[in-house]
Amino acid sequence: MLRTLVMLTFWSVTAPLAALVGFPWTFLTGDIRLLYRMFNWGAITGVRLAGVRIETVGLDHLDPTRTHIFMSNHVSNLDPPIMIPLIPRRTSVLVKKELFRTPILGRAMRLGMLVPVDRGNREAGIEAVNAAKQVVDQGVNMTIYVEGKRSFDGKLLPFKKGPFYLALECGVPVVPITITGTHYIMPKRRFAIKPGTATVVFHPPIEPQDFGDRDSLMEKVRNSIESGLPEEYRTRISAQASASPFIL
Numbered sequence: 308m309l310r311t312l313v314m315l316t317f318w319s320v321t322a323p324l325a326a327l328v329g330f331p332w333t334f335l336t337g338d339i340r341l342l343y344r345m346f347n348w349g350a351i352t353g354v355r356l357a358g359v360r361i362e363t364v365g366l367d368h369l370d371p372t373r374t375h376i377f378m379s380n381h382v383s384n385l386d387p388p389i390m391i392p393l394i395p396r397r398t399s400v401l402v403k404k405e406l407f408r409t410p411i412l413g414r415a416m417r418l419g420m421l422v423p424v425d426r427g428n429r430e431a432g433i434e435a436v437n438a439a440k441q442v443v444d445q446g447v448n449m450t451i452y453v454e455g456k457r458s459f460d461g462k463l464l465p466f467k468k469g470p471f472y473l474a475l476e477c478g479v480p481v482v483p484i485t486i487t488g489t490h491y492i493m494p495k496r497r498f499a500i501k502p503g504t505a506t507v508v509f510h511p512p513i514e515p516q517d518f519g520d521r522d523s524l525m526e527k528v529r530n531s532i533e534s535g536l537p538e539e540y541r542t543r544i545s546a547q548a549s550a551s552p553f554i555l
Contacts, residue, residue, distance in 0.1 A: 308499045313356050329345050342419070343419060351392040354388050358500065359492055359500070359504070361393075362506045363507050366509050368482075373479070376443065376481050377394060377482045378532070379452055379485070379532070380453070380454060380458065380485060380486060381456065381457045381458065386489055389505050395448075399447050400450050401422050402416060422442060422449075423438070436473050439451075444477065453466045459494075459495050461490040461494075462536075479515065482510065483513070484508065485533075486507050487535065508535040511531075
C-alpha cells in the first residue's frame with residue numbers, strides 16, 4: 308500500500324505543477340510537445356518510485372522516423388504509464404469521450420490528437436477508427452490495447468476488430484507489444500503495488516505488404532504478443548474477434 312501511496316502522492320504533486328507550466332505554453336503556442344514530455348516523465352518516474360523496475364526488449368527493431376500502430380496486451384493500470392513513455396516519438400491513444408468535455412483537459416487532449424471513443428456504441432467505434440486514421444495520416448503514432456480491456460488472469464482475451472481495420476486503412480507498420488510483470492505487480496482490482504520488474508517487448512514490425520487480410524493480421528499480432536508471455540499465460544488458440552466488430 309505504501310508504494311502505491313508514494314506513486315500517487317508524486318503524481319498529485321507534480322501533475323498540477325506540470326499543468327501550470329505546460330497548459331499555458333501549449334495553449335499559447337499550439338505545441339503539445341512540452342506538455343507531452345512532462346507528463347511522460349512524471350508517469351514513468353512515479354512508477355519507478357513505487358519500486359517497479361522496467362526492462363525493454365526490441366526497441367532496436369523500430370525506425371523512429373516512421374509512423375507505427377502499436378498493439379499491446381493489457382493486464383494492469385500500470386501498463387500505460389510504463390509503456391507510453393517508451394514509444395519513440397509522440398503517440399496518440401484512445402480516451403473515453405467523456406473526458407473531452409472537461410474544459411482545459413479536453414482542449415489539451417484535442418491538441419495532443421488523442422482519439423475519443425465510446426466503447427459501448429458501434430457507430431461511435433467506426434468514428435473512432437476514422438479519427439485514428441486521421442491522426443496516423445498526420446505522422447503521429449497510434450497505441451491501442453487490442454483486447455479492449457484488462458485481462459484478469461494475464462492471458463490474452465479475444466481481440467477487437469477495430470484496430471485491424473485501422474491498420475489496413477492506414478498502411479503503416481504494426482508493432483505488437485507484450486507487457487509482462489505488471490499482472491503480478493498490480494493486477495486488475497488490486498490497489499497495492501508489489502515491487503517487481505515490468506518487461507516491455509517490442510516485437511519486429513509487421514510491414515503492410517505482409518498484413519494479408521484482417522484475420523491474417525490479427526493472427527500474426529496475436530501470435531507475436533503471445534510469444535512474449537510466460538508459458539503459463541499462453542493460450543495457444545487462434546485469433547478471435549470481439550462480437551462488437553468496430554469498437555476499439
